[in-house]
Amino acid sequence: MSDIDARRAGTPSLVSIRDVKFGYGSRKIFDGVDIEIKRGEVTTIMGPSGTGKTTLLRLIGGQIKPQAGEVIVDGSHVPRLSRQELYDLRRRIGLLFQTGALFTGLSVYDNVAFPLREHTRLPEKLIRNIVLMKLEAVGLRGARDLMPAELSGGMSRRVALARTIALDPMMIMYDEPFTGQDPITVGVIMKLIRQLNDTLGLTSIVISHDVHEASSISDYLYVLSGGKVVGEGAPEAMKTNESPWVRQFMEGAPDGPVPFHYPADPIDDDLFGMVSA
Amino acid sequence: MTTILRDMGRWWLGIMARLGRSLIFLIQILIGMPDLLFRHPRLIVVQLYSVGVLSLLIIVVSGLNVGMVLGLQMYNTLVDFGAEAALGPVVALSLVRELGPVVAGLLFAGRAGSALTAEIGLMKATEQLAGMEMMAVDPIRRVVAPRLVAGIISMPLLAAIFSAVGIWGAYFVGVGLLGVDDGAFWSQMQAQIDWRDDVLNGVIKSVVFGVVVTWIAVYEGFDSIPTTEGVSRATTRTVVSASLSVLALDFLLTAMMFSSL
Numbered sequence: 044m045s046d047i048d049a050r051r052a053g054t055p056s057l058v059s060i061r062d063v064k065f066g067y068g069s070r071k072i073f074d075g076v077d078i079e080i081k082r083g084e085v086t087t088i089m090g091p092s093g094t095g096k097t098t099l100l101r102l103i104g105g106q107i108k109p110q111a112g113e114v115i116v117d118g119s120h121v122p123r124l125s126r127q128e129l130y131d132l133r134r135r136i137g138l139l140f141q142t143g144a145l146f147t148g149l150s151v152y153d154n155v156a157f158p159l160r161e162h163t164r165l166p167e168k169l170i171r172n173i174v175l176m177k178l179e180a181v182g183l184r185g186a187r188d189l190m191p192a193e194l195s196g197g198m199s200r201r202v203a204l205a206r207t208i209a210l211d212p213m214m215i216m217y218d219e220p221f222t223g224q225d226p227i228t229v230g231v232i233m234k235l236i237r238q239l240n241d242t243l244g245l246t247s248i249v250i251s252h253d254v255h256e257a258s259s260i261s262d263y264l265y266v267l268s269g270g271k272v273v274g275e276g277a278p279e280a281m282k283t284n285e286s287p288w289v290r291q292f293m294e295g296a297p298d299g300p301v302p303f304h305y306p307a308d309p310i311d312d313d314l315f316g317m318v319s320a
Numbered sequence: 321m322t323t324i325l326r327d328m329g330r331w332w333l334g335i336m337a338r339l340g341r342s343l344i345f346l347i348q349i350l351i352g353m354p355d356l357l358f359r360h361p362r363l364i365v366v367q368l369y370s371v372g373v374l375s376l377l378i379i380v381v382s383g384l385n386v387g388m389v390l391g392l393q394m395y396n397t398l399v400d401f402g403a404e405a406a407l408g409p410v411v412a413l414s415l416v417r418e419l420g421p422v423v424a425g426l427l428f429a430g431r432a433g434s435a436l437t438a439e440i441g442l443m444k445a446t447e448q449l450a451g452m453e454m455m456a457v458d459p460i461r462r463v464v465a466p467r468l469v470a471g472i473i474s475m476p477l478l479a480a481i482f483s484a485v486g487i488w489g490a491y492f493v494g495v496g497l498l499g500v501d502d503g504a505f506w507s508q509m510q511a512q513i514d515w516r517d518d519v520l521n522g523v524i525k526s527v528v529f530g531v532v533v534t535w536i537a538v539y540e541g542f543d544s545i546p547t548t549e550g551v552s553r554a555t556t557r558t559v560v561s562a563s564l565s566v567l568a569l570d571f572l573l574t575a576m577m578f579s580s581l
Binding site: 104106130131133134136137138140141142144145146147157158161162210 | 443446447448450451453454455456457458462
């Protein structure tokens with residue numbers, strides 16, 4: 044057992060996903076997935092597009108239910124929770140959407156104040172202080188009067204992050220936080236994820252397919268493919284992982300266990316009319 | 321033959337499923353209603369502005385136009401019988417009983433209904449509704465219910481304004497331009513229009529239209545496929561089904577109110 048495995052064994056899990064199966068109609072997304080998210084860590088779930096990484100977040104957030112298996116968050120079985128219990132749990136979980144999902148009708152300030160106004164009865168003066176502190180944490184205190192339409196993609200995500208931490212959640216889930224951002228923004232978001240996790244004592248789940256970014260901020264990595272976990276480990280260990288799935292993914296090889304070609308008839312048949320078109 | 325039957329069956333099942341879903345949706349809205357009315361009445365006020373106040377212009381302009389045309393047409397018919405003094409009650413009856421609620425309902429479906437569907441549909445497409453749900457805020461209570469209430473409050477008021485402006489338009493044409501007697505116009509109107517039979521029935525109609533149009537609009541938006549095409553189709557569906565519902569319900573309500581069918 045390596046040092047990391049030993050440390051992980053001693054840390055309690057905040058999220059346990061055990062033998063989860065899920066699919067839409069006949070299309071299987073998960074076929075027996077096991078994932079443990081340890082408290083206080085940044086865990087990254089990686090995998091090619093279409094492997095159900097976002098679906099995983101929806102399972103944890105209770106927006107969908109698994110067809111088999113267990114999803115346990117902070118001791119409660121998410122699929123068995125009543126609506127009220129689920130809402131109580133969600134207050135303690137933040138989800139940062141890929142698009143930010145800011146309310147376009149509200150200003151930056153009101154967006155961040157939204158969860159506070161909905162869930163607390165704090166006086167407006169106190170809400171103002173909290174909002175400004177959260178915006179300060181993401182470096183956008185000066186942008187508080189802007190409307191979402193006036194923000195760049197990276198700024199939107201940072202505002203959404205400020206809104207996510209407004210209620211001081213125990214865990215934040217990031218859905219593809221780096222996708223489509225310029226290198227500076229990627230750097231800023233990486234720094235924020237790590238910094239918020241450590242200073243606020245959070246647990247973070249990052250969904251990503253950006254290998255280098257994800258490796259450099261994570262404590263632990265999972266690689267999903269074909270509905271299963273094909274590799275897991277600390278970032279250093281993953282670099283030397285022998286599994287061809289993990290190898291292909293970490294190195295970005297175009298062909299491998301994940302084929303370059305979408306399944307099709309042999310090209311000779313297709314081009315020379317052996318099969319009727 | 322079997323294909324046709326199968327398609328018809330599927331079509332019918334689709335309609336029934338949508339009807340069922342929209343009913344469950346309405347019940348979910350009603351469950352959240354006390355919370356909205358007592359804890360967040362401000363949300364309704366904001367929606368009253370965008371659903372009601374912003375529809376005022378089209379309602380006033382159309383009402384004026386319809387009233388003026390009615391005044392002209394009715395005058396030409398009535399004057400042949402020497403009964404042009406009856407212009408007031410004829411115009412007022414048509415507006416208060418029928419045209420006010422129905423035309424205002426159709427305009428409301430086009431102006432406010434389409435806007436509601438598009439707004440909610442786009443909120444869904446940009447994950448704002450999902451985001452709200454993940455923040456433990458129920459989008460049905462927070463987004464949908466205030467819009468439904470605002471629609472139900474606005475519609476009868478808009479229909480009343482439509483009728484009032486229409487009567488004023490007919491007055492302008494009839495009395496101002498065509499020389500109908502001023503006193504006769506108003507006094508006959510006052511004498512012949514019954515508060516309960518005419519005015520109240522018109523108000524009931526407009527309340528029913530308000531409920532149906534807004535319900536269709538918020539449901540279509542909430543149930544839309546969250547893509548550009550899905551939202552545009554939902555918006556079209558709102559205008560078409562809401563308008564047809566207004567017309568169909570108008571016939572039903574008229575039959576119930578004004579005849580002994």
